[in-house]
Amino acid sequence: QITLKESGPTLVKPTQTLTLTCAFSGFSLSTTGVGVGWIRQSPGMALEWLALIYWDDDKRYSPSLKSRLTITKDTSKNHVVLTMTNMDPVDTATYFCAHSPLYASGSFYNWGQGTLVTVSS
Amino acid sequence: QSALTQPRSVSGSPGQSITISCTGTSSDIGGYNYVSWYQQHPDKAPKVMIYDVSKRPSGVPDRFSGSKSGNTASLTISGLQAEDEADYYCCSYAGTWVFGGGTKLTVL
Numbered sequence: 770q771i772t773l774k775e776s777g778p779t780l781v782k783p784t785q786t787l788t789l790t791c792a793f794s795g796f797s798l799s800t801t802g803v804g805v806g807w808i809r810q811s812p813g814m815a816l817e818w819l820a821l822i823y824w825d826d827d828k829r830y831s832p833s834l835k836s837r838l839t840i841t842k843d844t845s846k847n848h849v850v851l852t853m854t855n856m857d858p859v860d861t862a863t864y865f866c867a868h869s870p871l872y873a874s875g876s877f878y879n880w881g882q883g884t885l886v887t888v889s890s
Numbered sequence: 891q892s893a894l895t896q897p898r899s900v901s902g903s904p905g906q907s908i909t910i911s912c913t914g915t916s917s918d919i920g921g922y923n924y925v926s927w928y929q930q931h932p933d934k935a936p937k938v939m940i941y942d943v944s945k946r947p948s949g950v951p952d953r954f955s956g957s958k959s960g961n962t963a964s965l966t967i968s969g970l971q972a973e974d975e976a977d978y979y980c981c982s983y984a985g986t987w988v989f990g991g992g993t994k995l996t997v998l
Contacts, residue, residue, distance in 0.1 A: 789901040805988070807935075815893065816928070816936065816979050818987040829986050832891050865935060875924025876941035883935055 771795035773805075773881035780887050781856050787886060791849040791866030795879075798824055798844050802871025805849040807840065809862040810883075817862075821869065822849060858888045874876050893988035894919065894980055901996040907968040911995045912980030913961060920961040924983035927956055927965045930992075931976045939978075940965060972997050 777789035791805060798805060806821035820840040821829045830838050839852045849866060863885045867877035895913040902908040912919065912927075915971045919925055920998040925943045928936035938947055940956035943963065950979070965972055980990040 808989075815992040816930075816981075816989040818981070818989055819989070831986060873926075873938075873941040873945070873947075875922065876926035876938055876981070877928075877936070878938050878941065878947065880935040880937070 771868055771879045773868060773879060775864055775866050775881045775884040777884055780784075782822075782887065782890050783857055783888060785856050785859070787851075787853045787854075787856050789850070789851045789864055789866075789884065791881060793847050793849070793868065793881075796868060796870070798822075798842050798847070798849070800824055800871070802874055803870035804874070805842070806867050806869055806877055807849075807864060808867060808877065809860075809864045811862040814816060814862075815872065819853075819864075820851060825852045831875070856888045860886070861888045862886060872890070891901070891918075891984065891986065891988050894982060894988055896978075896980060896990040896993045898991070899994045899996065900996055901948035902967075902970045902996045904970050904972065906970050907966060908970060908995065909967075910965045910978055910980075910995070912963040912965070912982075912990050914963075914982055914984075914988070915961055918961075918982040918988055919958060919963050921982050925958055925963040926981045927963075928979045928981065929955075929974075929976045930979065936979065956966065967995075970997050 927940040
């Protein structure tokens, strides 16, 4: 059974850096073709893809947020970490991590429950 | 990279069929066979319903089907049921990923 769970601060101040962790089980990020991505959803708004890291450490970022995002993995701990710098109230959103397997590599096949991050002073 | 275009809302009666369109460009939908569709109920995480344009994960009813023509992908739900009422999002790989703006499905 594949599970993913996001964790991190629920409240950050403007200009601070957000660090979120995705802890997963049921698959390995050292398996060929596997990726883990981050997607966010502002209240009442659509899903927005942020970043994805592959088993071979290939990293992809949203062009509009690339300068603020860093995604890393710790294969031994089954963790993926996303950092977003210079947080702003418009970054208030639920942040999801999701698994992209080889057999469905263009999709986000399994999702975490999401974690709500509020940006406010 | 602009968001894919979906109708804001669609509706149908139980038992009917509906289709949700998702329009992109030759750089995303038209360029790759990596369109996926997600169902999201209120305050829940999205759930993949279709991947690789037309493949259904195990456990997804065969009432859900996907297709693509040119730069437009479509999700069809036949035999509408009350539990199908949700938001639906399309997504396309394009070197990176882009989502649609979402469609609210109301089952009348």
